[in-house]
Amino acid sequence: MSTRVSVCLPNRAFTFVLASLLVPFFLARPSLANEPRHDNQSKVVGGYFEEWSIYFAGYNIANLQANGVADRLTHLTYAFGDATPTGCAIADSWADYQDPSLPSVSGATYTGPLYGNFAALQQLKQLHPNLKVLISLAGADGFSAAASTAAGRQAMVSNCIDLFVKGNLATGISAAGVFDGIDIDWEFPSAADTVNATLLLQEFRKQLDALGKANHKHYLLTMFGPAGQQNFSNIQLAEVARQLDFFNVQGYDFHGTWETSTNHASPLFDDKQDPDSSENFYIDYTIRSYLQAGVPGEKLVLGIPTYARGWTGVPSTGHGLYQTSTGPAPFPSSDYLQTPGVITYLTLTGLTGYTRHYDYRRIAVWLYDPGTQTFWSYDDPVTVWLKTAYVRTRVRGGLGGAFVWALKDDDANGTIVKTMAAGLN
Template identity: 30%
Template sequence: MKYLFLSLIILVFGCSTRKSDQDDSPKVIVAYVAGWKNIKEEHIPAERITHINYAFAHVDSAGLIVPMEQKHRERDSLNFIKLHSIKERNKDLKILVSIGGWTHSKGFSDAVLTEEGRKKLTQSGIDYLLKHRLDGLDFDWEYPALQGDNNPVRPEDRENFVLMLKGFREALDSLGKVNNTHYLTTIASGGFRKYLEVNNLAEAQKYLDFINIMAYDFYTAGDQKTGHHANLFPNGEKGRSAATTVEEHIEFGVPADKIVLGIPFYGRMWENVNPVSNGLFQAGTYKMGLPFHQIYALSMTSKFKRFWDEKAQAPYLFAAEDSTWITYEDPESIQKKAKFIREKGLKGGMFWEMSEDNTRLLLKALYEGLYPHEVYTERKNEEKIVSLNLN
């Protein structure tokens, strides 16, 4: 009995003093919320997120930051009121507006071309922030110095992008001194190497609190072959992955502790897929994107079978009877990414988009992966309550 007691002491103290190989610093969980969808604040789990990026505002032809659509100006104002109300459940929650996005980045290049234009843009951004009582601004220029969605593009975008961020950072710091507040500046960055090659993120990051990498859409509508669209590690001829784009950002001068890994709460479907290898990396016809809750419902049917790619650390579904294949994220793949975030000392995780998963399974997996100590404490408290009730 004496030796058993000593063994238990050694075990307990050994476990408590062992240095973890993972980063246990507080992590951010950034949730994009689409303004054009029906926002129900009571359905947003504020306790499990740290930031909300409201999508989107845009830069208009006059070089001003304005609502995405003028006819929805009142809707956006009401949505911000809704989002502010959930701070009652999480007083530390930060609310930002995301400016741009894939279809609303056309005004950036013209607006930041001159110093006068940048000052005008900055002032409009400050006005927008103050009007809606925001905690910061997120810039989703897709993409500086690259075409994007048939956008105006110039080589000068590389330098002007940095100058824009510098101007906003200085203006927000000045405002913050008056309000005794630190206002956030963040960006969404491309999850591909070309974006890094044509921009100067080593300089840009100096003016940013963190950088949300859009580490998804590796396979998309333009592909006539199936493949993972958000795999953690590379597999397949493209060689793209979440880990790869993180490594590339670090290579191009972004500190690991400013990187937020983007995670999609949606998947993609192909039809007429060759059944070899259960449809993975096979010829097929792209069909559509799907929110996770629809994919989850399909995964529960007998038609679809789930497979796991060990090399890519990613799941996929295949329905052999009608040759349909789906790439997506599930709780297991997100837990792997949360572990990766902690091991690499990254800032946290981001996801697009809140309404894509009404099961909340994916957010639960991300939260529990990034906040294991809090989850442990919550469970122990629940156990105490159950024990007291039983007694």
């Protein structure tokens, strides 16, 4: 894959070149016995592990140990548990705690009665005792219904804590100690949910603190922090932040094939050349909005994608950027996402016939093939490195850290996660 770095402003081009040289160095350097690792890092180095990773992707918790990614993570968030009007439910019992065939993380045989991903997480935590594992709960309708009354909030929180934090999965099967907290993936509270969402988070914090007091432990509470004024304006950001350890702030999906024109999917900054600049679809606007609303910088953890979004039928003007398209880009048959307009970083690294282009103003990268008129927007080690610099310097003391969606979509070496971790150290 050929490389073309824009050099319109020498100092910014130099930054890209320097980052390109430094990233491989930090990825390849050996770990020293006394070198600080995730056990005492101050920044969050997080990643989402999807329960369905074990199916089409063939990606297991054991992969995180084998490729060294687990050594770099401070937080792993498991997606998803189901949020229902009455509490929580297991989304996939086979993947979560019944599958006896998953590869061992530690080399020890799974003896049951706990199997599946939860048993693998249990082994991972034995190897990495300071790694924090959270269960992510999803289901907008369930959250909305449960949050609408005090009784509903109390019942939901109690049930979710009992199922996942206390680990009461089924008769004779316990996952106690697997999860260190709860992540609320409410996409998205409506205007009618605004006050109730705050009350629900307060209830989660109250009950988690009560359990923590009894167990002499702090249980984590995090929440997906959406981009887009139309989304985060429905959340009382400062008050919700008081209940949270941190927001997982959306740093991706600013553009995609729900639109007919190409654009950057995860740009850090804006540019007047962007036809959609008035929409404020970029990371710094989102972060600035949360800060201005009163959210402390250390409670903002920036999301980084490990997948690309793409279009086809794109004219070569501007190497395809800000151009019309005829539809989503086709995906290679080997890509396990099997979704038009989306491929993993793993797949993207194997593409041929493309030229790589950097947008130094927006801190963004894309691939374009004039032969097939195909355009892919994504993050690579250079943009990830520069985004971690932004995390470290955006406010005094820096933001809280960064995370990826999702761990399975990185390349086999975990390059994006390792770059992120190196940049945050």
